[in-house]
Amino acid sequence: MIDFSFFLEILPKLLAGLPLTIELALTSIVAGFVLAVTLALAQQSESPFVVLPIRGFVAVFRGTPLLVQIFLTYYGLGQFRHQLSAIGLWAVFREPYWCAIIALTLNTTAYGSEILRGAIQSVPRGLVEAARSVGLSTCLTYRHVILPLAFRQALPSYGNEIILMIKGTSLASIVTLMEVTGIAQGLISQTYRAFEVFICAGAIYLTLNFAIIRALAALEYWMSRHLRHRPSTRDAAS
Amino acid sequence: MVDAFRLLGFQHGGWGAALLMAASVTVLLSVLGFALGAVFGGLAAAGRLRNSKVLRFLALGYCTVFRGVPDLLTIYLLYYGGSVALTSLGHSLGGSGFVGVPAFATGTLAIAIISGAYQAEVYRGAYLAIDQGQHDAACALGLNRLQRLRQVIFPQLLSYALPGLGNVWQLVLKDSSLISVIGLVELMRQAQIAAGSTREPFIFYIAAALLYLAIASVTGHAFYRLERKAPWRVRSA
Amino acid sequence: MxxxxxxxxxxxxxxxxxxxxxxxxxxxxxxxxxxxxxxxxxxxxxxxxxxxxxxxxxxxxxxxxxxxxxxxxxxxxxxxxxxxxxxxxxxxxxxxxxxxxxxxxxxxxxxxDPSGFAVAKDSELGKVGISNERFKLENEASAQAAIDKLKPLLKGKIIGVQAATANLEFVKKYFSDVAEIREYKTTEQHDLDLAAGRIDALFAQQTALAATLGKPEFSDYTLAGPGFVGGLFGxxxxxxxxxxxxxxxxxxxxxxxxxxxxxxxxxxxxxxxxxxxxxxx
Missing domain, CATH: 3.40.190.10 (Periplasmic binding protein-like II)
Structure with a gap:
């Protein structure tokens, strides 16, 4: 029943969308990470004028579907062409590519900042106090003590968020961007063979995720190198 | 603003009633999908905790695939592939003609399969969090397998799992918006129809976002209350 | 039985x-x-x-x-x-x-019902305006001549068209060398994008385009060029x-x-x- 020649025919077509999928994911994950760190740090502030707007932003973007966010950024803001032109932003919102990047970035920022906020809070109080007592400034305490520990703590959750982002890029097809899922949809409407097309596209995503998971595992291994035993002759003998 | 009130109103030509109806479809779809997903998730978690290599492999495969593939792909696969499979199954049982699956059923199944993969992880983690002593104590009391599960393990498992399940529920609620692509008129789809028909996408997507937010916060609060109430140990009845 | x-x-x-x-x-x-x-x-x-x-x-x-x-x-x-x-x-x-x-x-x-373009009135193609000509794609020579006339007018433009349609196949076949083509799930979505100015032209059935252009926010847009039938359009x-x-x-x-x-x-x-x-x- 399985027609391998058909798989071979559609695979290159689907792979042609992979660079766009990766580009969308990478740009929004990197930009989102920078913003998430900023928001997580800002949330350590005591001022409600800083904390409350951030909480609001996080609640809105975590409480609504990504699909709504993409539609709102693309079609919703498309209504305000003249206002956006007036402030020089239309050039950005005119392009479906940037609209998708903006929606994806804001979405991952909201989730990422929550992950990082939790991780920062999980750093033991004693360590922070120890750092302060040896004379490190707030800035240096964050740089050398809190953030490195928080990042390692956050890594597994952040890894999940990255996979969710890869999955999220599939929604870009809805605003005319022909990434892997968009191409898959096109192929189905041409060939009417949903099963084969989706198995093939699914395999591409799984391979991509697998590569990311391996890379993150390597990163985690590297970040926890101080926790591992140094091999010694005594350990080996026992 | 006046325009927005008119468009979202309940009088003739206003989309308010349609949006609220669609929001209830979203809730129903999410609840049913989540409940069926609990069955899939429970089975997959049990499979992963078994000694059988085959079962472990199948359960792990299920979780990996449906957590890794975009949900949009899964939904399309079930929508088109599901009907084809059911139709040929119908044929093999001697029927002729087509077996059509309504979008609501497909949507529920899609959400169940996707959320089941996430729920499996939650149940597995919760099961592993239960102290080994609890199993031993239950055995020592002479409870049989079913009694042990029902009276000792299950209540604890649920209270360990609740926070994770709350997260999966939020995921399900948002995922339900993707069912709009197969033509089910739930909240997202209704907003799209209204946006296209009135050419006022901004108002309608904001309205949809607010409704999702409202549903998410009300149900999120319910989960929070449940967590607070959940017994850590078996309640003495 | x-x-x-x-x-x-x-x-x-x-x-x-x-x-x-x-x-x-x-x-x-x-x-x-x-x-x-x-x-x-x-x-x-x-x-x-x-x-x-x-x-x-x-x-x-x-x-x-x-x-x-x-x-x-x-x-x-x-x-x-x-x-x-x-x-x-x-x-x-x-x-x-x-x-x-x-x-x-x-x-x-x-x-x-023939298919055709809708564009802004002040665009190059918009200035040419609507012609009531209909070209049958089966009559290759005359259809090709009409297409060749349109091509320079659409150079570098973005054409919005609904995915999985004969209209898409048509623009892909004849205009993908001069213009960028964007695919939309519904025509309502490409209408919104035309109004927003994200795309320069629509290609669809002329009756559907005429209805879209009848709405007030499209007063600056017009049907332009001839209509095409037959061939790809069946x-x-x-x-x-x-x-x-x-x-x-x-x-x-x-x-x-x-x-x-x-x-x-x-x-x-x-x-x-x-x-x-x-x-x-």
Missing amino acids: KISRIAAIASVLFGLVQAAVAQETPKAITIATEGAYAPWNFTTADGKLDGFEVDLANDLCGRMKIECKIVAQDWDGMIPALTVGKFDVIMASMFITEKRLKIIDFTQPYAV LGSGAGIRKEDIKLKDMLNGAIDAAIADGTIKTLSLKWLKSDVTPVK
Whole structure:
């Protein structure tokens, strides 16, 4: 029943969308990470004028579907062409590519900042106090003590968020961007063979995720190198 | 603003009633999908905790695939592939003609399969969090397998799992918006129809976002209350 | 009975989707339309389907004396959904093309309506304006000449067109070397993007474009250039059915004949589409 020649025919077509999928994911994950760190740090502030707007932003973007966010950024803001032109932003919102990047970035920022906020809070109080007592400034305490520990703590959750982002890029097809899922949809409407097309596209995503998971595992291994035993002759003998 | 009130109103030509109806479809779809997903998730978690290599492999495969593939792909696969499979199954049982699956059923199944993969992880983690002593104590009391599960393990498992399940529920609620692509008129789809028909996408997507937010916060609060109430140990009845 | 059972089993064994058995007269059918292609078919605020094809579908069902249910279905899943039996008939301004005929069958056309461009009035193509010429793609020389005239006017522009349509195939074949082509799930979405100024031109059926341009926010846009029919666009818009529903095809063809003969199609088309799209036999 399985027609391998058909798989071979559609695979290159689907792979042609992979660079766009990766580009969308990478740009929004990197930009989102920078913003998430900023928001997580800002949330350590005591001022409600800083904390409350951030909480609001996080609640809105975590409480609504990504699909709504993409539609709102693309079609919703498309209504305000003249206002956006007036402030020089239309050039950005005119392009479906940037609209998708903006929606994806804001979405991952909201989730990422929550992950990082939790991780920062999980750093033991004693360590922070120890750092302060040896004379490190707030800035240096964050740089050398809190953030490195928080990042390692956050890594597994952040890894999940990255996979969710890869999955999220599939929604870009809805605003005319022909990434892997968009191409898959096109192929189905041409060939009417949903099963084969989706198995093939699914395999591409799984391979991509697998590569990311391996890379993150390597990163985690590297970040926890101080926790591992140094091999010694005594350990080996026992 | 006046325009927005008119468009979202309940009088003739206003989309308010349609949006609220669609929001209830979203809730129903999410609840049913989540409940069926609990069955899939429970089975997959049990499979992963078994000694059988085959079962472990199948359960792990299920979780990996449906957590890794975009949900949009899964939904399309079930929508088109599901009907084809059911139709040929119908044929093999001697029927002729087509077996059509309504979008609501497909949507529920899609959400169940996707959320089941996430729920499996939650149940597995919760099961592993239960102290080994609890199993031993239950055995020592002479409870049989079913009694042990029902009276000792299950209540604890649920209270360990609740926070994770709350997260999966939020995921399900948002995922339900993707069912709009197969033509089910739930909240997202209704907003799209209204946006296209009135050419006022901004108002309608904001309205949809607010409704999702409202549903998410009300149900999120319910989960929070449940967590607070959940017994850590078996309640003495 | 026994024979049909055997035929059904055989159809599974030979991998056929459905055997041509049990051709009884259908008593009730489900007709799918897109509900997002005004004025051919669209969805009103109270969620009802309306438009030329919805009226026509009801008229045809009345003539065939069978019960009809009209449902909405996304365009890009229309044909797969028909083949797996989610509904029995497509009436969604679907052109009868060679490619589609490989998968499904069609009735005779109930409407023939040329496809063309809509652009801003002050664009190069907009200044040329609308011509009432119709080019048949079968007459390759004259059609190619018309296309060659359009090409320089669309150079570097972005054309929005609905995915999985003959319109998309047409612009891809003839204009992808000069213009960027963007695919949309629904025509309402490319209308929104034209209004937003994200794209420079639309390519769709001229009646649908005319209806879009009738809205106030499109006062700066116009239909432009000639209309194209035939060839890629097939025979016009027909009702899509599964290949094995021969009886249903006969019934629909009969009803369409009658609706053409007594002027119903003309009346409905003037009411909804503002021009007569009755197929010329």
